[in-house]
Amino acid sequence: MLIQVVNPNTTASMTDLIGRSARAAAGPGTAVVAVHPEMGPASIESHYDEALAVPGLLARIAAGEAAGADGHVVACFGDPGLDAARELAAGPVVGIAEASMRTATYLGRTFGVVTTLQRTTGRAWELAGRYGVREQCRTVRAVEIPVLALESDPAARSRIAAECADVVGTDGCDAIVLGCAGMADLAAELTVRIGVPVVDGVAAAVTIVEGLVRLGLSTGKRGEFAAPPPKRYTGALEQFGVGAPVAAPEWEVSR
Structure with missing residues (x-):
């Protein structure tokens, strides 16, 4: 294949x-x-x-x-x-987005999305509605890091991890969806660090x-x-x- x-x-x-x-x-x-x-x-x-x-x-x-x-x-x-x-x-x-959001619904009752820029959060909400998971999507958060800066900003990983932790602590989400393909290498590390399933949409x-x-x-x-x-x-x-x-x-x- x-x-x-x-x-x-x-x-x-x-x-x-x-x-x-x-x-x-x-x-x-x-x-x-x-x-x-x-x-x-x-x-x-x-x-x-x-x-x-x-x-x-x-x-x-x-x-x-x-x-x-x-x-x-x-x-x-x-x-x-x-x-x-x-x-x-x-x-x-x-x-x-479709793959990760629908996968997250298998892992808990609610999930939150952590993405890059605030200006893209509206599209994430729109897609959650289109894919029939709007009820399960409790929050969409942005870390205000441009896509290309995910590779170069030394604080990117810690800021994403902190936002994920707050999604769990404040919003009570059972799972997290990473809202950018440039975060694909973070899912396994964050799953262990945050203590809830973190879904990479690419995988x-x-x-x-x-x-x-x-x-x-x-x-x-x-x-x-x-x-x-x-x-x-x-x-x-x-x-x-x-x-x-x-x-x-x-x-x-x-x-």
């Missing part, structure tokens, strides 16, 4: 971190390839960033399909382009995609998620016309 994990931003170091988390979660016989787009924002922290990240993400989904990926993970907590990716892909596509999404593929299940193509109708795209989006040739990704060449 081959699972493609797409970091929708263009920061290679974050893709490497995401890839390590994804491969650690995958079972025997599952290969994981972590990639990022060739175009788009360095990080996704606004609606504008998210909108401009989607074309590059979809190009990676299309290339992964051409290379034979059995399923895909969208590794950004806003789950950008998830519906469009499901239209393109033959196999299952899972976003890390959760990989295991869900893996399970769906093993069950022979994928996105239904009868209606909304059928392949998009062929049409011409112009200008900078010309290559996105359905049926346009897709170049094989570098990882396929080396397999």
